[in-house]
Amino acid sequence: MTKKKNLRLNSVSLGTEVVIHIIMAAFSLCCIIPFVFVIIIAFSSEESIRAIGYSFTPLSWSTDAFSYAFDKLPQIWRSYFNSIFITVVGTVTSTLMCALYAYVLYRPDFKYRKFFNFFSFFTMIFGGGLVPTYVVCTQVLGLRENYAALIVPLLVNPFNIIIMRAFFKSSVPLELIEAATIDGSGEYHTLFRIVAPIAKPGVATVALLNALAFWNEWYLSLLYIKRNKVLQPLQALLMELQNNVQYLNQMAGQLGAAAINEAAKMPSQSLRMVLVVLIVVPIACAYPFFQRYIVAGLAVGSIKG
Amino acid sequence: MKKLLAMLLACMMLVSLLGVSAFASETELEPVTLSIWFHGSTVTPDASEKVMEEVNAYLQEKINVTLEPIWGTWGNFDEATVQALAGGDKVDIYFTSNWSANEYNKYARDGYWVKLDDMLEEYAPHLVELIPQGIWDCAVTNGYDGMGVYGVPALKDTATQICWDVNGTLLASLDYDVDAVCEAGLDYYSDEFEEMLQAAKDAKGGDFYPLLIEPAVLERMITHTSLVTGDLNGANVLSYYYDPEHPSKDIGSTIVNKFGTEEFAKFAARTYELAQKGFISPSCQSPATANDYRTATQSSGEYLFSTQSYAFGCELDYAKARGIDVRMVPETAAYMDCTSGQGAMMAISATSPNPERALMFLDLLNSDPKLMTMLNYGLEGYTYTTNDDGTITFIDEARAQYSPWTNGMGNIRILPPTDAQGADFYERFSAYYDAAETLPFGGFIFDATDVETEGAALANVWAEYAFNLMSGAVDPETVLPEFLQKMEEAGINEFVSAAQTQLDAYLAG
Numbered sequence: 001m002t003k004k005k006n007l008r009l010n011s012v013s014l015g016t017e018v019v020i021h022i023i024m025a026a027f028s029l030c031c032i033i034p035f036v037f038v039i040i041i042a043f044s045s046e047e048s049i050r051a052i053g054y055s056f057t058p059l060s061w062s063t064d065a066f067s068y069a070f071d072k073l074p075q076i077w078r079s080y081f082n083s084i085f086i087t088v089v090g091t092v093t094s095t096l097m098c099a100l101y102a103y104v105l106y107r108p109d110f111k112y113r114k115f116f117n118f119f120s121f122f123t124m125i126f127g128g129g130l131v132p133t134y135v136v137c138t139q140v141l142g143l144r145e146n147y148a149a150l151i152v153p154l155l156v157n158p159f160n161i162i163i164m165r166a167f168f169k170s171s172v173p174l175e176l177i178e179a180a181t182i183d184g185s186g187e188y189h190t191l192f193r194i195v196a197p198i199a200k201p202g203v204a205t206v207a208l209l210n211a212l213a214f215w216n217e218w219y220l221s222l223l224y225i226k227r228n229k230v231l232q233p234l235q236a237l238l239m240e241l242q243n244n245v246q247y248l249n250q251m252a253g254q255l256g257a258a259a260i261n262e263a264a265k266m267p268s269q270s271l272r273m274v275l276v277v278l279i280v281v282p283i284a285c286a287y288p289f290f291q292r293y294i295v296a297g298l299a300v301g302s303i304k305g
Numbered sequence: 306m307k308k309l310l311a312m313l314l315a316c317m318m319l320v321s322l323l324g325v326s327a328f329a330s331e332t333e334l335e336p337v338t339l340s341i342w343f344h345g346s347t348v349t350p351d352a353s354e355k356v357m358e359e360v361n362a363y364l365q366e367k368i369n370v371t372l373e374p375i376w377g378t379w380g381n382f383d384e385a386t387v388q389a390l391a392g393g394d395k396v397d398i399y400f401t402s403n404w405s406a407n408e409y410n411k412y413a414r415d416g417y418w419v420k421l422d423d424m425l426e427e428y429a430p431h432l433v434e435l436i437p438q439g440i441w442d443c444a445v446t447n448g449y450d451g452m453g454v455y456g457v458p459a460l461k462d463t464a465t466q467i468c469w470d471v472n473g474t475l476l477a478s479l480d481y482d483v484d485a486v487c488e489a490g491l492d493y494y495s496d497e498f499e500e501m502l503q504a505a506k507d508a509k510g511g512d513f514y515p516l517l518i519e520p521a522v523l524e525r526m527i528t529h530t531s532l533v534t535g536d537l538n539g540a541n542v543l544s545y546y547y548d549p550e551h552p553s554k555d556i557g558s559t560i561v562n563k564f565g566t567e568e569f570a571k572f573a574a575r576t577y578e579l580a581q582k583g584f585i586s587p588s589c590q591s592p593a594t595a596n597d598y599r600t601a602t603q604s605s606g607e608y609l610f611s612t613q614s615y616a617f618g619c620e621l622d623y624a625k626a627r628g629i630d631v632r633m634v635p636e637t638a639a640y641m642d643c644t645s646g647q648g649a650m651m652a653i654s655a656t657s658p659n660p661e662r663a664l665m666f667l668d669l670l671n672s673d674p675k676l677m678t679m680l681n682y683g684l685e686g687y688t689y690t691t692n693d694d695g696t697i698t699f700i701d702e703a704r705a706q707y708s709p710w711t712n713g714m715g716n717i718r719i720l721p722p723t724d725a726q727g728a729d730f731y732e733r734f735s736a737y738y739d740a741a742e743t744l745p746f747g748g749f750i751f752d753a754t755d756v757e758t759e760g761a762a763l764a765n766v767w768a769e770y771a772f773n774l775m776s777g778a779v780d781p782e783t784v785l786p787e788f789l790q791k792m793e794e795a796g797i798n799e800f801v802s803a804a805q806t807q808l809d810a811y812l813a814g
Contacts, residue, residue: 075349134392222385226375227340230350243380249596251379251404258345258462258712261622262379263600265347265708 035280042066042273049269065270069278075230075237080278082147083215083233090151090214095207097155099199102164103191108174120158134223147231149224154213160206167202168195204293208286215283238275241267334369337659339666341398341651342386344405345710346376352707355687360679367673368665374680376709382406390417390654397657398667400713401456403534403647409446409456410535410647410750416449418456418652419660425454428664431672435716436460437739442748443646456652457667460716462616463646464741466639467526470613470623472606473630479504487632491610493527494575502584505609514586515609516579517602519595520775522612523576526636528568531744533560533804534643535751537760540767542797543804544569545746552640553742558812560751560804562797564771565789573774573781580777590778603627615639617737618726625725639741643748649713671716678721681714683707696724749811756803759796766791 012020041054045062052059069076104110105117128136133153143149172195180190196203221236232240248255248263255262353376364370375396377385383406389396390407401409401418412418425433440458448455469491473483481501492498505515521541525532530544544563548554563569579585588598602608606629613619615633623631653663670676682689682697688704689697711717722730753760770788773779 073349074351130388131391134388138392138394222381223388226342226377226385226389227373228350229353229376240378240380244378245380247379247383249600255404258616258710261619262345262347262710263604264626265705 035284038273038276038280042270042277044270046268046270054269062270065268065274069271069274075232076234076275076278078230079232079234079237082150082231083235083279084282086147086150086217086233087211087214089147090154091207091211093151094155094157094160094210094214095203098157098160098164098206098210099196099203101156102161102168103195105161105165106168106172107177120156120161124158137224144224145226145228145231150217150220150231150233151214153220154210154217157210157213160209163209164199164202164206167199167205171202172198201293204290208290208294211286212283215279234275234279238272238279241272241275334662336365336369336371337662338371338373339397339657339659339663340373340375340395341666342375342377342382342389342396342400343709344377344382344400344402344649344713345379347378347705347708348374348376349706352683352688352703356679356683356707359684360676363676363679364666364669367676368662368669370662370666372666393656395656395658396654397659397663399652399654401650401652403644408538409650409652410448410752412652413446413448413455414752414754417655418448419655419657420448420450420453420455421457421653421664422453424661424664428661429457429668432457432668435672439641439743439747440646442743443641443643444650445748446750447752456650457664457671457715458646459649459651459712459714460671460718461649461712462738463648464639464641464738465531465645466615466635466637466741467522468613468615469526469634469636470603470608470611471632471634472609472611473632474606475505475509475609475629476501477630479508483630483632487634490636491634494571499579499582499584502579502609503582506583511583513607514584514589516584517599517608517611518576518585518589518776519599519612520576520589520772522614524563524569524572524775526612527572528566529637530563530568531640531642532644533751534647534749535753535804537753537764537767540764540771542763542767542771542792543751543801545744547637547640547744549637551742552638552744555745558745558808560801560808562789562792562801564774564785564792565797570781570785573777573785576775576777577779577781578777585777587778590773590776592772595776617734618730621725639737641741641743642746643750646748649715651715667715670714672719674719674721677714677716677719681709681711681717681720691721692724694728695721696726696728697721698724746808746812749808751804751807753800753803756796756800759800762795763792763797763800766795 037054037056040056040058041049042065043061043063044055044058045060046064048055048058048060101116101120105113105120107113110116127133137143137149137153141152143152176194176198177190180194185194216235217233218235218239221232222239225231225236245263245266248259248266251259353374357372357374361371364372377400382400386399386405386407390399390412399407399418401407401412403409407417409418421429436458437460440460440463441454444454444456444458445452446455471483471487471491473487476486477483479501481504486501502515506513509515524530525544528544528546529549530546532541533543533545536543542563543560544566545558545560546556546566546568548556576585580590586598586602588594599611603611603623604627606627613623613633615635620631620633651667653660653667657663670680682699683703685691685697687700688707689699691697711720718731718735720731722728766788770779770784770791774781774784774788
């Protein structure tokens with residue numbers, strides 16, 4: 001009996017393959033299970049949560065929390081809109097700014113390249129500090145109680161600029177720009193018609209990072225949206241509910257009786273999980289669209305090294 | 306591209322234009338807009354808009370003020386106000402207290418609050434009258450502009466009384482006469498106390514822990530000591546002993562090291578003994594789980610004895626929430642100290658352009674039942690209805706949308722009672738709190754700035770030992786001497802004597 005030779009490249013033995021698959025499957029489960037769990041809790045009845053706590057197999061199911069959220073809390077819808085609005089506007093503008101900034105840093109013929117490189121890089125090491133940033137934002141830039149306060153502070157991210165510049169460097173040869181110039185292409189034409197299509201994977205990566213940052217942002221709302229709470233994004237709403245419950249627990253000693261009365265006002269556990277579901281679904285849906293470019297981007301980087 | 310930017314800009318301008326616009330009025334006072342930052346609110350934007358429309362119509366007529374509330378929530382108040390204060394935001398009035406992050410005494414010292422002494426007579430005559438002197442004394446602190454009042458204390462549950470929280474339903478099921486037991490009071494050191502715990506444990510099984518404790522609260526209750534305002538934050542090392550039956554009686558007025566007394570040693574030994582017998586849950590003995598465990602266990606009624614810082618009428622609320630018969634058994638008489646006196650205050654920010662008007666507003670808020678009711682409970686027909694006997698009944702759905710923290714706002718005695726409280730609630734309420742005696746050290750506030758180094762070292766030592774000792778997790782026989790030794794090295798003697806020197810000066814002057 002002749003042993004059949006395995007011709008596949010980089011193949012591993014069956015045993016190793018099984019082990020690797022098990023590890024990968026376990027890892028995937030670790031990522032998926034919490035999310036499934038949250039969905040189950042959102043659909044669990046409040047009695048079940050009170051009786052046996054969080055469980056994969058609740059005593060009874062209910063959609064009360066969902067109908068309560070949709071019917072009784074108009075703010076949830078407004079917050080949902082806010083989150084989407086901020087994410088879309090923020091992602092488009094910040095990605096554009098990042099790409100433009102990175103592009104000039106990538107062009108060796110830009111005279112002040114070193115200065116602007118340092119200018120953005122410096123902020124990665126030294127921040128202004130929370131209070132000065134707050135003062136500049138609220139008193140100089142007027143970033144309070146408006147959408148701009150939730151978008152502008154996140155517009156320029158030096159780390160993304162560095163990623164973007166690396167993408168330009170590795171995927172767009174300088175000769176191409178020279179050739180375009182010789183063929184009579186203007187600067188804007190070169191950037192948007194020649195460089196941009198090549199750098200698509202990089203743009204997609206940065207856009208995804210930005211979208212995540214805007215979608216998950218809640219701290220800016222805590223700082224800058226106080227009076228006009230209709231502008232609160234969904235994450236801030238959830239964070240506030242979560243913090244309220246935690247704070248009342250902690251302060252039970254100082255607040256005494258008040259803490260217990262106040263805790264009774266807090267929304268039910270399943271309602272909080274409904275918010276989590278609302279938050280996770282859209283961004284989870286956005287991943288597959290970006291994924292294609294990100295994988296492509298990684299591959300581009302590795303070949304050109 | 307340009308279009309996009311223009312649109313963005315237009316959006317921003319539109320949004321900022323949508324802010325509250327002030328209406329002109331015919332009174333001689335200049336129209337002003339005042340912003341006030343509340344704590345612990347559960348208020349949706351829609352409900353706020355609806356209520357504020359009426360509140361502002363009323364306020365404009367009265368003092369020509371447009372009120373712009375900032376509904377701080379339990380979760381965001383601390384972080385957001387600290388930022389706003391540091392950043393010099395133009396907010397006129399802040400909620401403050403001795404337990405929130407914008408701590409009254411500290412922020413008064415650092416110059417964030419306006420000193421009110423010279424303004425009170427002129428702009429807040431009602432306040433001066435309606436708030437008892439004992440509570441004003443508590444508001445006096447050593448601030449940026451010298452000793453004085455830097456905030457208006459709320460006339461709410463202003464006394465401290467720590468009680469045993471007894472699960473009457475469970476006690477009755479163990480064949481005890483609940484009324485008789487509660488009447489006689491509970492003695493932590495007695496055999497009967499232990500027998501009751503044992504009976505409950507036998508009846509409910511090995512996993513049941515009948516004694517649900519909050520270690521620091523239990524310690525204060527059993528040893529009859531009061532907090533010293535200005536002590537380490539959250540890690541108290543100072544004790545002030547008072548007479549359990551007549552708290553105002555002078556029994557020496559000394560501040561001592563909380564852990565160095567015989568009473569504490571006795572308390573720690575007893576707690577350890579009870580813990581060893583399985584009456585205290587291990588979850589109560591770890592700071593990480595203690596709070597969550599206590600809240601959950603209390604609300605499910607799975608305890609026999611617990612501790613509770615009492616607020617008048619709270620046993621009714623608890624009985625309703627927990628579905629059991631809740632009894633409060635006092636261990637000491639109710640007393641007034643600065644911990645309760647500074648429990649909720651309103652301070653006028655140093656950045657306020659109109660401090661006088663802000664004070665006038667506070668004066669009106671605390672003395673005008675109509676305004677207080679509107680701001681606190683909402684509008685009649687929207688969040689509540691009035692009954693024939695003068696009580697009100699909440700309309701739950703709307704009340705859930707508009708529910709500020711009642712006690713955090715000010716004088717709650719001018720509110721109408723709810724149907725659950727009963728028509729004569731505030732008479733009983735006032736009688737209870739007015740009867741509370743003031744501790745002999747009155748409005749003393751310790752300023753620990755000179756012993757900050759010792760304080761920091763003590764906080765570290767405290768974190769290592771104190772919780773374990775107070776919750777009965779470790780044997781005090783071996784651990785207490787070790788703890789005291791470390792505290793001495795950390796400078797407890799300097800810390801205590803600094804407090805005592807200040808107290809002596811306070812009592813003398």
